[in-house]
Amino acid sequence: QAGKDIRIAHIYSRTGPLEAYGKQTQTGLMMGLEYATNGTMTVSGRKIVVIEKDDQGKPDLGKSLLQQAYADDKVDLAIGPTSSGVALAMLPVAEEYKKVLLVEPAVADSITGERWNKYIFRTGRSSSQDAISNATAVDQPGTVIATLGQDYAFGRDGVKAFKDAVKKAKIIHEEYLPQNTTDFTAGFQRIIDKLKDAPGQRKVIWVIWAGATPPFAKLAEQDLKKRFNIDVATGGNILPAMVPYNNFPGMEGASYYYFGFSKNQPNLWLVTNHYTRFKSPPDFFTAGGMSAAMAVVAALKKTNADTATDKLISAMEGMSFDTPKGMMTFRKEDHQAMQSMYHFRVAPGARPGAMADLHLVKEIKPNEMDVPIKVKR
Amino acid sequence: MSGDLLTLSGVHTHIGAYHILHGVDLSVPRGKLTMLLGRNGAGKTTTLRTIMGLWRASQGRITFDGKDITALPTPQIAGLNIAYVPENMGIFADLTVKENMLLAARGAKRVEQIDGERLKWIFQLFPAVEKFWNHPAGKLSGGQKQMLAVSRAIVEKRELLIVDEPSKGLAPAIINNMIEAFGELKRSGVTILLVEQNINFAKRLGDTVAVMDNGQVVHSGLMKDLAEDEELQHRLLGLAI
Amino acid sequence: MSLLATKDLTIRFGGHVAVNAVTCSFEPGTLTAIVGPNGAGKTTYFNLISGQLRASEGTVTLDGRDLSGASASQRTRAGLGRAFQLTNLFPRLTVLENVRLAVQATRDGDHKRGLNLWSVWSDHKALTQRADEILEAVAMKDKENEYVANLPHGDQRKLEVALLMALEPKVFMFDEPTAGMNAAEAPVILNLIRKLKSDKSKTILLVEHKMDVVRELADRIIVLHNGTLVADGEPAEVIASPIVQEAYLGVAKEATA
Amino acid sequence: MARILSNDFPRNRLLAVLLVAVLLALLLTPFIFPGVKALNVAAKVLVFVVLVASFDLLLGYTGIVSFAHTMFFGIGAYGIAIASTRMGAGWGALVVGTLCALAISFVLALAIGLFSLRVRAIFFSMITLAVAAAFQTLASQLSDITGGEDGLTFKVPEVLSPSFEWGEKFLGVSLDGRLLCYYLLFVMAVVLFLAMLRIVNSPFGRVLQAIRENEFRAEAIGYRVVVYRTVSSILSALFATMAGVMLAIWLRYNGPDTSLSFEIMLDVLLIVVIGGMGTVYGAAIGSGLFVVAQSYLQDLLKLGSEAVSGLPWLAALLSPDRWLLWLGLLFVLSVYYFPTGIVGRLRAGRAN
Amino acid sequence: MNLKDFDWKPMALVPLLAVLVLPFIGSTSTWLTLTIAGLAMGMIIFIIASGLTLVFGLMDVLNFGHGVFIALGAFVATSVLGAMGDYTGSQSILVNLMAVLPAMVVAMLVAGAIGLAFERFIVRPVYGNHLKQILITMGGMIIGEELIKVIWGPLQIPLPLPEGMRGTLLFGEASIEKYRLIAVTVGVVVFGVLLWTLTRTKIGLLIRAGVQDREMVESLGYRIKVLFVGVFVVGSALAGLGGVMWGLYQQSVIPQMGAQVNVLIFIVLIIGGLGSTTGALIGALLIGLMSNYTGFLVPKAALFSNIALMMAILLWRPQGVYALSK
Numbered sequence A: 001q002a003g004k005d006i007r008i009a010h011i012y013s014r015t016g017p018l019e020a021y022g023k024q025t026q027t028g029l030m031m032g033l034e035y036a037t038n039g040t041m042t043v044s045g046r047k048i049v050v051i052e053k054d055d056q057g058k059p060d061l062g063k064s065l066l067q068q069a070y071a072d073d074k075v076d077l078a079i080g081p082t083s084s085g086v087a088l089a090m091l092p093v094a095e096e097y098k099k100v101l102l103v104e105p106a107v108a109d110s111i112t113g114e115r116w117n118k119y120i121f122r123t124g125r126s127s128s129q130d131a132i133s134n135a136t137a138v139d140q141p142g143t144v145i146a147t148l149g150q151d152y153a154f155g156r157d158g159v160k161a162f163k164d165a166v167k168k169a170k171i172i173h174e175e176y177l178p179q180n181t182t183d184f185t186a187g188f189q190r191i192i193d194k195l196k197d198a199p200g201q202r203k204v205i206w207v208i209w210a211g212a213t214p215p216f217a218k219l220a221e222q223d224l225k226k227r228f229n230i231d232v233a234t235g236g237n238i239l240p241a242m243v244p245y246n247n248f249p250g251m252e253g254a255s256y257y258y259f260g261f262s263k264n265q266p267n268l269w270l271v272t273n274h275y276t277r278f279k280s281p282p283d284f285f286t287a288g289g290m291s292a293a294m295a296v297v298a299a300l301k302k303t304n305a306d307t308a309t310d311k312l313i314s315a316m317e318g319m320s321f322d323t324p325k326g327m328m329t330f331r332k333e334d335h336q337a338m339q340s341m342y343h344f345r346v347a348p349g350a351r352p353g354a355m356a357d358l359h360l361v362k363e364i365k366p367n368e369m370d371v372p373i374k375v376k377r
Numbered sequence B: 001m002s003g004d005l006l007t008l009s010g011v012h013t014h015i016g017a018y019h020i021l022h023g024v025d026l027s028v029p030r031g032k033l034t035m036l037l038g039r040n041g042a043g044k045t046t047t048l049r050t051i052m053g054l055w056r057a058s059q060g061r062i063t064f065d066g067k068d069i070t071a072l073p074t075p076q077i078a079g080l081n082i083a084y085v086p087e088n089m090g091i092f093a094d095l096t097v098k099e100n101m102l103l104a105a106r107g108a109k110r111v112e113q114i115d116g117e118r119l120k121w122i123f124q125l126f127p128a129v130e131k132f133w134n135h136p137a138g139k140l141s142g143g144q145k146q147m148l149a150v151s152r153a154i155v156e157k158r159e160l161l162i163v164d165e166p167s168k169g170l171a172p173a174i175i176n177n178m179i180e181a182f183g184e185l186k187r188s189g190v191t192i193l194l195v196e197q198n199i200n201f202a203k204r205l206g207d208t209v210a211v212m213d214n215g216q217v218v219h220s221g222l223m224k225d226l227a228e229d230e231e232l233q234h235r236l237l238g239l240a241i
Numbered sequence C: 001m002s003l004l005a006t007k008d009l010t011i012r013f014g015g016h017v018a019v020n021a022v023t024c025s026f027e028p029g030t031l032t033a034i035v036g037p038n039g040a041g042k043t044t045y046f047n048l049i050s051g052q053l054r055a056s057e058g059t060v061t062l063d064g065r066d067l068s069g070a071s072a073s074q075r076t077r078a079g080l081g082r083a084f085q086l087t088n089l090f091p092r093l094t095v096l097e098n099v100r101l102a103v104q105a106t107r108d109g110d111h112k113r114g115l116n117l118w119s120v121w122s123d124h125k126a127l128t129q130r131a132d133e134i135l136e137a138v139a140m141k142d143k144e145n146e147y148v149a150n151l152p153h154g155d156q157r158k159l160e161v162a163l164l165m166a167l168e169p170k171v172f173m174f175d176e177p178t179a180g181m182n183a184a185e186a187p188v189i190l191n192l193i194r195k196l197k198s199d200k201s202k203t204i205l206l207v208e209h210k211m212d213v214v215r216e217l218a219d220r221i222i223v224l225h226n227g228t229l230v231a232d233g234e235p236a237e238v239i240a241s242p243i244v245q246e247a248y249l250g251v252a253k254e255a256t257a
Numbered sequence D: 001m002a003r004i005l006s007n008d009f010p011r012n013r014l015l016a017v018l019l020v021a022v023l024l025a026l027l028l029t030p031f032i033f034p035g036v037k038a039l040n041v042a043a044k045v046l047v048f049v050v051l052v053a054s055f056d057l058l059l060g061y062t063g064i065v066s067f068a069h070t071m072f073f074g075i076g077a078y079g080i081a082i083a084s085t086r087m088g089a090g091w092g093a094l095v096v097g098t099l100c101a102l103a104i105s106f107v108l109a110l111a112i113g114l115f116s117l118r119v120r121a122i123f124f125s126m127i128t129l130a131v132a133a134a135f136q137t138l139a140s141q142l143s144d145i146t147g148g149e150d151g152l153t154f155k156v157p158e159v160l161s162p163s164f165e166w167g168e169k170f171l172g173v174s175l176d177g178r179l180l181c182y183y184l185l186f187v188m189a190v191v192l193f194l195a196m197l198r199i200v201n202s203p204f205g206r207v208l209q210a211i212r213e214n215e216f217r218a219e220a221i222g223y224r225v226v227v228y229r230t231v232s233s234i235l236s237a238l239f240a241t242m243a244g245v246m247l248a249i250w251l252r253y254n255g256p257d258t259s260l261s262f263e264i265m266l267d268v269l270l271i272v273v274i275g276g277m278g279t280v281y282g283a284a285i286g287s288g289l290f291v292v293a294q295s296y297l298q299d300l301l302k303l304g305s306e307a308v309s310g311l312p313w314l315a316a317l318l319s320p321d322r323w324l325l326w327l328g329l330l331f332v333l334s335v336y337y338f339p340t341g342i343v344g345r346l347r348a349g350r351a352n
Numbered sequence E: 001m002n003l004k005d006f007d008w009k010p011m012a013l014v015p016l017l018a019v020l021v022l023p024f025i026g027s028t029s030t031w032l033t034l035t036i037a038g039l040a041m042g043m044i045i046f047i048i049a050s051g052l053t054l055v056f057g058l059m060d061v062l063n064f065g066h067g068v069f070i071a072l073g074a075f076v077a078t079s080v081l082g083a084m085g086d087y088t089g090s091q092s093i094l095v096n097l098m099a100v101l102p103a104m105v106v107a108m109l110v111a112g113a114i115g116l117a118f119e120r121f122i123v124r125p126v127y128g129n130h131l132k133q134i135l136i137t138m139g140g141m142i143i144g145e146e147l148i149k150v151i152w153g154p155l156q157i158p159l160p161l162p163e164g165m166r167g168t169l170l171f172g173e174a175s176i177e178k179y180r181l182i183a184v185t186v187g188v189v190v191f192g193v194l195l196w197t198l199t200r201t202k203i204g205l206l207i208r209a210g211v212q213d214r215e216m217v218e219s220l221g222y223r224i225k226v227l228f229v230g231v232f233v234v235g236s237a238l239a240g241l242g243g244v245m246w247g248l249y250q251q252s253v254i255p256q257m258g259a260q261v262n263v264l265i266f267i268v269l270i271i272g273g274l275g276s277t278t279g280a281l282i283g284a285l286l287i288g289l290m291s292n293y294t295g296f297l298v299p300k301a302a303l304f305s306n307i308a309l310m311m312a313i314l315l316w317r318p319q320g321v322y323a324l325s326k
């Protein structure tokens, strides 16, 4: 086997609604491979070849691309995809072909939950990890919270995980709005009506929103802090999507990644090299892609570049590996990478319209988050 | 100034793959009423449309007032002060009668600017136009539409009037009015080119006549002569009166 | 007993009464001409009888059956057939298909008037045969495979009549069947109408502005004026009546002019 | 032969050859084009032949422009998906899913037909556009039943899944459930296609054409237009549902984007036009060409953009990421150059 | 048109709806907030739909590509405003306007210019054929959207509202965003100019006539081709303006935004009746109000409120509230 290329398929949204995310992952993946192999792109004498495939954000297409990758292209393992829907459709294919699928960055809990099978690993964070870290950031006694999310699985699951993780604060209202809401007046009004007279020292609207038109700018317009002493909290996102955060100087939340937070070697390398190559800092999914690459290389090093699926699986289960976010560990039970999250605060002097300026409040270590295991074995 | 206002020489017209006009020669003398007769499918409508530039002559020459208009676009031809009433009447069904008239009056921006005397004259000829002034034109009866079509053509003074079968579907009384109207227009110096199936109409109004068959003008001369020569009528038009 | 009758038939468009309480009945074996000035309401009256318009008031009965609530297609199936003032055909189908569709619409059979989804259309030979007969009658058999859109105006008028014949109605309604046809072509249509007339079981209604045609064909004339029925009777009598002379023919006016 | 084709022959030699070629290619795909991709593409062609032909029934034969066609496609696919998820893999689930989906489609099509076929034609299309969009959102909101955005992944009867091997390799092709599944689809497609061919050539089909040509006159010669229109939209909905069933069986997955997205609607529209409206055969040829082209477009563009990598602007346009750009261009060009579609072109060519 | 003939019923719908829901909402201040916001939203929707009332309503062109011009306007605005940071950063609305007005003008010019090409190459061959219009303009939309991605990239771009236009005004407990009031002003201007042009000048008549019978309009001596191009360009320019307004409202723009608003503006036109500017305004206001009310009372139903409204209106008037006769 030695000398033969190690073939890896990267299936992601090169086009489609998540095009921007997917491309970051690809960049991160390639930079990660470069970093982890010291620029040689080889592990134990075997060259790593990445085959890119575009799932266009379509689950059916992603599924058949993964079949092609395993069957026609004879890849050793696959990485991706960008969207949860595509990932869920792919899971059974990995099982059918008995090959590893390393999920990055799709977030749905069920990927490493009910729908999981033993060929699935994930370097990306899960919805639960997101929600729990966010809960940690706002969970204080005497706080009352209203949640605001989109009315579909992602929003509802996110809120549910968040609720499960909140222990001390009280959640008094859940508002779900259609996914593509543009006029938030009615929703805000309902939240305000519920929250304004609620007893509590601190009132918070916790927002979980994915997609094109987030409610932050509109929330800021409402002047809630001044009018009703209501705060806003939310999770992280890609940099362009966080521009509106600057409307809320001092807003807190928890994020998966922000280029300025981690000070470890891989992240420093990533930030510097990303700046020199693209004139911009690395983002959310760049870091994710790099993490996936580093996980793969670590595993291959462990098996001495043996790509037999069972060897890979046993190497990866419980494996700890370095990433731009620090050490991660694939949990044995559900192959989810346990990882740090970041409690952040928007810079007090943030200027609306400028790039998001986040300050690190605290790194939330894996052992501080109780991420439930949901796989049925 | 006398002579011919409009002349066609050797005009050929193709519609798609069909060759319809085979060298039409026609002249319309200034200030006179010229009748264009011929059986169904002879090419009368096609001739009128070719003059208006709605179909293009593939060969031949059309001149108006000494100017070559063969290749001019339709709006410019109309802009030479020519009015046209097409066979299908060309009523704007969604607009009211008033708006239809306003559009035909190129010089007027608003209804008030239309020559009031002229309007009164039209109302008197075609009472329906006044009666349904604010109604959508599409709701008019077949004959009323025909009246509106002719009214539009005469709302402003034009040098040449080209009319395709104005009497179709009209009650006898209205036909009389129309004959009267064309007579009056002629007296005021307007040149008229008229296609008509109604031979009585033709006889009462026509100064000169051209008869078409198979895409060619097969006879032209004075109306008077044709009206008196029953044998010629029979030969040219296939009918005895 | 009369076959077709209208009682107090009225329609208003906004404030305008286009047909005003017309009560009239039509007997089999007669051809009734309907005349009147433009806008008198003739076409509208036809539309009310054949169901293209719904009456504001009044009833239409055929053979004693009240059809006032029936749709146009129901009335056609009940035996009211009409041809249109403006040609109204299926332009991108062939002549034969046009007629065959009309035959199929009214005849019962295993084609079930068109709701049969599962047989092959061309297998219904009886329909084709009947369509051929009709085309023969209007002298258009040689054009049966031409697309209607390519036919000259006169042939389209003939086909309009052929469709009406294919429906085999009890009542034939013609709305200016020869409009826009010249004197050389019109006879084909007029002959067809004459032939129908000789079959004594048919009721024929004819709207026509050409008085010579009316004089020759009509057994009876009714006159509409401003939507109201103002005269009804023998052709000679009606034509001579002052109202027709003045309002319709414009004779009186001419005399004064 | 005449009976099978309902007496509606291709009427053009080249067209006949093309049709036979498409048929043979589909029949033999597993053996002449090895690989998962080819088989997936061929299966998609089969599904689209049915879907597009069913849309043509509506558009080409009745003259109704509806944007809600994918809704019925989706109902079919969801029928299978939901039944298989709830009842577990098995033939029972397939039958129940299909029947329920057909029933729901029937009711919905009837309701839409009765309500909105009365409004102006272009309003009808806009209404269906809005309804389809709302239905898609609904499907993603009812996540307990439909799996939401993520969709449903499910299993089909053992015999149809890849793990079922029923013989040694034959001509280098492994004889597994996947192959059986493909041929199941093939048979379904052929049967449904011939059924539609029969319908458009029945007395009913002729009335539909008459209505398309001149609705007013069709009513006047005695056809109840609303009834015919409604029946035709129901029929077309049912066939679309069957196409959805085929899709779900093949993919063993369904989600809102997979069967309900507007993009599919666009593809269907484009195929109808490319193939030729009002000719069921157009659906077959159009689907064959289009689906194959679409599936390999990105690969082709990749070659293209590598070839011109020296010219950054051109390379940006030829980038595989911009494949939609070329699809859009195809829309425009096909309207310019194929107003009557391939079938219309070929048949007209013979007529002259 | 005299007053007696004027059809006031549709006009009454808007206040009627507002009054009817009051008892259900209970609190007056909440009701006021929702109503004012809804009306203002309606105005914004009207602005983005106004271009289509010309192109679709008058010229009978089903332009699915209309959304692209909206997106285009918004993207142009990001570039213009991005370059005028000094003006947008000021707290004074007047200074802000010095940036926003040029952005609007440039967006309208660019959208209009592209509209010119769009008319020439995409729309001209298909006047009068709806199906082909749908197909070819869809193609145009896809191409346009992809070209936007080529030029500005596929990413979401922030379009922050100038400083002085932010914030809300308070009326007791009720609040209204400043920007919405600005949008109302723009909307009223657009409405007024359109209405005046279409009903008080001959141009409106000519366009409507031209849709029905091009040849006849030409035979009357008018150059319909030029007129149609002109209308299309104006329609596109209005879409560009709408894009700027919409983008500033959202405070961010994405290439897909055109496709997202397409359905919405089609619904507005259907409710209003083709070709009627007043109808479009009423449709937009109704939609603005309706979505706020249902969003507050029964959020689950908000998704279907537009469709339900459209269906109800069509049951009442199958041609929309102010339809041209046909």
Ligand SMILES: Nc1ncnc2c1ncn2[C@@H]1O[C@H](COP(=O)(O)OP(=O)(O)OP(=O)(O)O)[C@@H](O)[C@H]1O
Pocket: B015, B016, B018, B020, B038, B039, B040, B041, B042, B043, B044, B045, B046, B047, B087, C150, C151, C152, C153, C154, C180
């Ligand atoms: N669009 C067309 N396509 C093909 N042939 C046409 C078209 N229009 C007219 N024709 C044919 O051209 C010939 C001349 O038609 P035209 O309409 O000029 O005759 P006409 O003399 O006006 O007859 P009518 O008295 O019936 O109005 C006819 O044979 C007709 O069938």
Ligand SMILES: Nc1ncnc2c1ncn2[C@@H]1O[C@H](COP(=O)(O)OP(=O)(O)OP(=O)(O)O)[C@@H](O)[C@H]1O
Pocket: B132, B139, B140, B141, B142, B143, B144, B169, C013, C016, C018, C036, C037, C038, C039, C040, C041, C042, C043, C044, C045
């Ligand atoms: N749908 C409608 N809406 C409003 N008014 C109408 C409508 N249909 C017809 N009318 C009016 O009713 C009157 C009668 O029209 P109708 O078409 O019956 O006349 P007609 O006797 O057939 O005339 P013609 O001889 O000119 O064909 C006309 O004044 C017409 O304007």
Ligand SMILES: [Mg+2]
Pocket: B044, B045, B046, B087
């Ligand atoms: Mg003619």
Ligand SMILES: [Mg+2]
Pocket: B141, B142, B143, C042, C043, C044, C085
């Ligand atoms: Mg009439």
